[in-house]
Amino acid sequence: MDYAVYVKDLWVSIGGREILKGVNLEVPRNVVFAVMGPSGSGKSTLLRTLNRILDLYEGVSVRGRVVVEGIDVYDSRTDPPAVRRLVGMVFQMPNPIPNLSIYDNVALGPKINKLVRSRKELDELVRWALEKAYLWNEVEDRLDAPASKLSGGQQQRLCIARALAMKPRVLMMDEPTSNLDAVATAEIEKLIIELKRDVTVILVTHNSFQASRVADHVAFMYDGQILEVGPTGRVFTRPAHKLTERYITGKFG
Amino acid sequence: MRASTKRTADLFALNSLFNAVLILSVALVVAVLLLESLPMIYRDGIGPLVTSVWNPAREEYGFLFALGGTLVTASLALLLSLALSVGSAVMYAEFVPPSLRPVVRNLMDLAASMPSVIYGLWGLRVLSPFLRNHLMEPLSALGLSGILGTPSPAGTSLLSASILLAIMVTPFASAIIRERLLAVPQHVREALYSLGLTKPEVVLIELRYIRRSVLTAMAVSFSRAVGETAAVAMVVGNTVNPNFFRVFSPGYTISSLIADQYPNAEAYYYMAPALFYAALVMFAIGLAVNLALLRYGETR
Ligand SMILES: Nc1ncnc2c1ncn2[C@@H]1O[C@H](COP(=O)(O)OP(=O)(O)OP(=O)(O)O)[C@@H](O)[C@H]1O
Numbered sequence: 001m002d003y004a005v006y007v008k009d010l011w012v013s014i015g016g017r018e019i020l021k022g023v024n025l026e027v028p029r030n031v032v033f034a035v036m037g038p039s040g041s042g043k044s045t046l047l048r049t050l051n052r053i054l055d056l057y058e059g060v061s062v063r064g065r066v067v068v069e070g071i072d073v074y075d076s077r078t079d080p081p082a083v084r085r086l087v088g089m090v091f092q093m094p095n096p097i098p099n100l101s102i103y104d105n106v107a108l109g110p111k112i113n114k115l116v117r118s119r120k121e122l123d124e125l126v127r128w129a130l131e132k133a134y135l136w137n138e139v140e141d142r143l144d145a146p147a148s149k150l151s152g153g154q155q156q157r158l159c160i161a162r163a164l165a166m167k168p169r170v171l172m173m174d175e176p177t178s179n180l181d182a183v184a185t186a187e188i189e190k191l192i193i194e195l196k197r198d199v200t201v202i203l204v205t206h207n208s209f210q211a212s213r214v215a216d217h218v219a220f221m222y223d224g225q226i227l228e229v230g231p232t233g234r235v236f237t238r239p240a241h242k243l244t245e246r247y248i249t250g251k252f253g
Numbered sequence: 254m255r256a257s258t259k260r261t262a263d264l265f266a267l268n269s270l271f272n273a274v275l276i277l278s279v280a281l282v283v284a285v286l287l288l289e290s291l292p293m294i295y296r297d298g299i300g301p302l303v304t305s306v307w308n309p310a311r312e313e314y315g316f317l318f319a320l321g322g323t324l325v326t327a328s329l330a331l332l333l334s335l336a337l338s339v340g341s342a343v344m345y346a347e348f349v350p351p352s353l354r355p356v357v358r359n360l361m362d363l364a365a366s367m368p369s370v371i372y373g374l375w376g377l378r379v380l381s382p383f384l385r386n387h388l389m390e391p392l393s394a395l396g397l398s399g400i401l402g403t404p405s406p407a408g409t410s411l412l413s414a415s416i417l418l419a420i421m422v423t424p425f426a427s428a429i430i431r432e433r434l435l436a437v438p439q440h441v442r443e444a445l446y447s448l449g450l451t452k453p454e455v456v457l458i459e460l461r462y463i464r465r466s467v468l469t470a471m472a473v474s475f476s477r478a479v480g481e482t483a484a485v486a487m488v489v490g491n492t493v494n495p496n497f498f499r500v501f502s503p504g505y506t507i508s509s510l511i512a513d514q515y516p517n518a519e520a521y522y523y524m525a526p527a528l529f530y531a532a533l534v535m536f537a538i539g540l541a542v543n544l545a546l547l548r549y550g551e552t553r
């Protein structure tokens with residue numbers, strides 16, 4: 001059972017409503033794993049379950065087993081912050097800390113979690129993350145400006161940089177290019193493929209072409225369940241499920 | 254388009270009118286205070302601000318002791334209420350389960366709306382004796398009375414007044430901070446937690462995020478503490494205490510001095526002007542501290 005992420009019979013309800021209905025998932029290490037599916041099918045909720053961000057919501061109940069990098073995520077002895085340090089997250093809506101500077105948004109995690117030993121090391125880490133997120137050139141002369149001053153697409157890349165700076169083992173990205181132009185999107189896709197050397201990437205995307213370009217495996221979610229999962233080539237050429245086929249050919253979603 | 258522009262203009266005019274009325278009434282208050290205190294200002298200049306003598310028989314009125322008492326009690330109350338209000342707001346927003354929140358909120362609102370005389374009675378009968386027996390006497394016995402003063406038999410003191418004030422202003426300050434803390438957007442909170450921060454770490458950053466509201470709350474606290482009269486007059490001891498920093502001893506604040514002395518003012522020439530002078534100074538302090546805190550908040 002040597003997976004980056006292993007999910008067995010996961011049921012999640014919020015306020016009494018079932019959102020995830022028996023999800024099973026096995027994500028090998030060092031791959032890009034795409035999750036596709038129509039709006040409202042539970043993709044974001046699944047991601048929030050994996051790093052226990054779901055704990056922040058009222059009226060949540062989780063049943064089933066989630067193991068990430070060998071940690072039993074919902075075991076009572078598991079410390080949620082420790083899980084979150086391992087599992088980075090880029091949210092669907094860009095969410096920089098608005099009153100912190102561009103620099104501090106990226107530096108905050110490594111600083112508080114003591115991932116660096118000196119200011120110089122931190123500077124280098126921030127620069128590295130911003131370069132990887134293809135944002136450095138646009139912000140290098142105003143690192144002290146508040147993050148809220150950035151454009152939507154820049155904020156999205158800032159959030160990618162922020163997650164990267166934590167050097168997570170698993171990186172979850174929820175539609176990370178939804179606000180980006182073609183050039184920036186291509187750069188982020190390049191980054192995603194490059195990242196797989198060191199981390200496991202779980203990518204939620206609505207874009208079939210993006211999934212076929214970067215993903216090794218694709219899962220298709222529908223109404224709180226994973227209908228189909230497999231190697232990207234196979235799922236795109238010979239989908240086992242009618243709904244998958246209709247979704248990837250753009251007939252609904 | 255036309256109509257809405259006109260409406261905006263109307264609203265603007267109305268707003269300006271309100272502001273004008275507000276400024277005018279404040280100016281009027283200041284004018285009255287100034288006018289009434291003129292005889293004293295004319296006679297002694299800033300003398301009353303820097304001397305501590307209250308001798309109506311010889312028409313000597315130096316109210317430094319009360320000015321100091323006001324500054325000491327209001328500052329101590331400010332510090333205490335900063336801790337109390339931030340602490341209670343954080344407890345409310347982060348630890349009280351949502352189902353219990355209405356109860357806690359109603360209790361806080363009740364505490365905020367209680368007449369200050371009731372706080373005064375409680376301060377006199379419960380708080381002051383308690384502080385005397387469990388804090389001031391033991392510390393005095395350790396030899397601190399040289400620095401902090403000697404408690405009175407009833408325990409009425411500048412310290413009692415400070416603590417009572419802190420308790421009185423906390424519900425207001427706490428409500429301001431609590432509402433802003435609850436208004437921190439969920440997506441920002443999620444971002445913080447997603448970086449592996451623990452709850453205390455997140456709370457600290459959230460407090461930094463709302464620091465302006467904390468400053469506003471402190472400005473409100475300070476004004477209320479400076480102006481509070483009934484409760485303070487009951488627990489502060491109403492004693493001329495030139496060593497107003499000896500907080501275990503009884504003392505005076507400007508507001509309690511006015512409440513306590515004004516009834517006698519008829520009998521003297523300069524007492525009423527002196528008390529108005531003191532009121533003017535108190536007003537100026539409240540205003541200055543408020544402006545300073547709010548200005549400081551804007552630059553951050
Ligand atoms: N905090 C919440 N409280 C109640 N219901 C929620 C909450 N968050 C999500 N849901 C519900 O869970 C279901 C799945 O939502 P989720 O955000 O996971 O979908 P998604 O697949 O990410 O959709 P999209 O592609 O539009 O982002 C939706 O029906 C949504 O209404």
Ligand SMILES: [Mg+2]
Pocket residue numbers: 043044045092174
């Ligand atoms: Mg989503």
